[in-house]
Amino acid sequence: MATHRRPKQPSQARVAVLTFAAAATVVLSAQSAWADPSTNTPAPSVDDVKTQVDGLNSQAEKATEQYDGAKEKSDGLRQQASQLQDEVARTQSQVDQLEQGLASVAGQQYMQDGLDPSIQLMLTANPGGYLDQAATQHQASISEAEALKALQQAERTLNQQKQDAATTLAQLDTTTASLNDAKSQVQSKLQQSQALLNSLTASQRAAVLAAQQQEDGGEVSRSSSRASLAGLPQASGQAGSAVQAALSRIGDPYKWGATGPGSFDCSGLMQWAYEQAGIQLPRTSEEQASVGTSVPSLAQAQPGDLVIYNAEDGYEGHVGMYIGNGEVVHAPHTGANVRIMQANALPIATIRRV
Known part of the structure; x- marks a missing residue:
């Protein structure tokens, strides 16, 4: 959607287009409807309108490329945010499971640790069995410490994931605003361009479009x-x-x-x-x-x-x-x-x- 301007040395096709536009301008100047009766200012020529339309098309193309870039970034951020939110949900589930496991172990220890270990040894009818049980409990304590360490790491990971997700969502909001702004600019330029073309008669509009077509190829x-x-x-x-x-x-x-x-x-x-x-x-x-x-x-x-x-x-x-x-x-x-x-x-x- 570029402004199709020729190099400074005009081609034969360009000369022919301008000649056609000049002829249309002569017809245009003879039409009193093109003059503003209050200011007696003549309406722009066909070539003037074409120049303005080309400029608007160029501006629309620039806005289109900005829109394309913002949309690509927006799509990427939206996918990234979705992945981060999935990761947050999975890590939160892991944290919940670890917390439940540790809570269960803590409850059991509270019920079993009412007596001092030496008194429990004196009162037990099977000291050997008690020592075996104590060793098992010691191993359980080590496992509990490892589970606690895993919980702390999972919580740190969860907090980082939540921060990353919040940052990504904020970037997405900014990019979406840029996307909407670029879209509005494109639509505005195209509407202005169409309004200019609509201000011409059918033959004059055909002259502008023919000139554009020639330049487009x-x-x-x-x-x-x-x-x-x-x-x-x-x-x-x-x-x-x-x-x-x-x-x-x-x-x-x-x-x-x-x-x-x-x-x-x-x-x-x-x-x-x-x-x-x-x-x-x-x-x-x-x-x-x-x-x-x-x-x-x-x-x-x-x-x-x-x-x-x-x-x-x-x-x-x-x-x-x-x-x-x-x-x-x-x-x-x-x-x-x-x-x-x-x-x-x-x-x-x-x-x-x-």
Whole structure:
């Protein structure tokens, strides 16, 4: 869901798009409905609206990656908290059993130890048997001391587990708040973007969407893409498997926060594709920008490499997978499908070989 800004030297496709947008702007300026009668300020041009929509999409993508990271952390913390709570329950049961055992032994000793041991020896009819019993009681005392030691250790373990669980639950609360905040930001940016598009006429909206589509990689469908894939270099190994998996999703819709198999956001597509090849990538594009080894330039890229792009503020917010012939497969943004685009269509932050 990136802001699909071209490099400073415009391509022919970019010139054609801007020409189309300029023509739409002329039509737009002739429509009095676009002017505010109270201020006589003309409404923004189609190109202005597109620029604003692109900016909102970029902000939404950044929030989406924050959401993805928070969700991954939240899921991990939730699982960790559940495991800790299970451990607390098991240790508590162990403590209860040890306490019950010690209480029983203490009760028996209280009943049996009413007389001094020397007097018990004098009064017994079987001194040898008494000594044997005393030895047994001595051994029982040793076992009792060991049980007491085990109880103390179990109590220490229980207290530590309770502290760990409380800390994890507190972290989960904080992460959940971040998750909800990022979700609200995504929804807000997408609503603003849609409101801008809705302010246009049907033809003007079509001009903006056509410009976006061209920058995303052009019109896409499963059938039309098969022919264009015929000339791609054949990649082998796990990278080749990941490329084939990603290409198999061409035409699937973008959905923020999605990791497949029927819809994806940009980093979700990368994670899903490499998972099919037996490799687990981190969830967000920012994390994916640190995996594997760095590739110095696009000229040295190989199929399967991750191409991470810079957003307007330098944030590593969009990612695609290099497939050869100077192209990447990617999931662009809300309203677009998985498709192929020129790898240098956006400012590249880094290229990573998994």
